[in-house]
Amino acid sequence: MTLSTPHLLGIKDLRPSDIRLILDTAQQFKDVLQRPVKKVPSLRDVTIVNLFFENSTRTRISFELAEKRLSADVLNFTTSSSSVAKGETMLDTVNNILSMKVDMVVMRHSASGAPHFLAKHIPAAIVNAGDGINEHPTQALLDAFSIEEATGGLSGKKIAIIGDIMHSRVALSNIYLLTKMGAEVTVAGPPTLIPKYIKEALGVNVTYNVKEALQWCDVANVLRIQLERQSQPLFSSLREYSLAYGINRKLLDSLGKKIVIMHPGPINRGVELDSDVADSNESIILQQVENGVAVRMAVLYLLSNPDT
């Protein structure tokens, strides 16, 4: 049994059976990560380049660790220290790297669709590590893995995604994945940050009231306000956003039930999430980071066969 796709460009292209296979394989890798020797030789003859055209700490380190735990050879590339600054095109850059016999490409880019473009033009397996405001598939997979770990499954679970839905690739990948796996999704946030026809297009519920979403859900995935992607002001101030849409201890306690709090990071403490929520025992934020390595190991392992 293998994946139905040679690349991981987005959750949109995956079948539910692919998602199941990745999550089950990730569980075995999570077991490997608990052992005294946290490394397996599976990808010892594979070279992987991490192409980060956009800043990242968590995702890049998580991918690099996953690659090293699989015994792959790893190359790191960031735009600031490369010939892209001298005017080289993305395709030229990648082709130059591939001519040095690289097997897989992990790529983050600020332009939506950049990895899809690359997949059409180069022979290596491509893993999308986030493209613009489109998708961030490994984040959605690790979120799903963490939800299963915390609540025992995905099917029938109620997940609220709260915050900047408009600019969030994490939100889009999560919505695709959760709806494919039979979970129910509600998005919540200010009207200006929720795409207008999202209900019809993606089959999610919409509310502009965070408390209502929290009351409804089993799991709340809280997102960061992506100020760097907003070209015009979409809400009056961070303080006002925090008052209306931020999650604090008082709000959580008023629900009368226990829910799981998730956040893909980086957190803007005091804006979307208060510290007494982010560091509470309802929060599985650090488990998400831990699971990220196992999930990325599973993705790289399952895509590493050149014949499929």
Next chain:
Amino acid sequence: MKTILTEQQISLTIKRLAHQVLENHIDLVDTVIIGMQPRGIYLSDKIVEEFKTSLQGKPVNYGILDITFYRDDVRREIKVPNKTNINFSIENKKVVLIDDVLYTGRTIRAALDALLDFGRPAKVELCVLIDRRFSRQLPIQPDYTGKVIDALISQKVKVLWKEKDPATEVIITE
């Protein structure tokens, strides 16, 4: 298709293998038993049951090992991993690996690799139900053998268990 061992013969062979292991490992002190995923665990489960009967309730350190991530043919075919469960140290322990069929020896090579990631065992022994003689690709031999058979490379030898398959038997197919 030809049956090589019937259910009754397999049951007797399992008893013999268990006693042979116990002869060399008195009371299984400092010995751990590792069954090989996926199909070796049906055999190892039964051998461990025999141990428990013979040892009258003394504890047996029994784990299961999956070697998917250690295979030398990962590049040719991606296999789906199974569960590994070794929740004790194998450092300085005598390890008895149990698998159903010993053929090329490559699975055992991978298992030795995987075992070293759990510690440095004092000794590793191999117990198999079927030894396919003259077909080894690596210098690996069993310490305890249920039955030695000669089969052509084109033939398949399968150990079937009624927990999973229609009946418990060892068959050879063209």
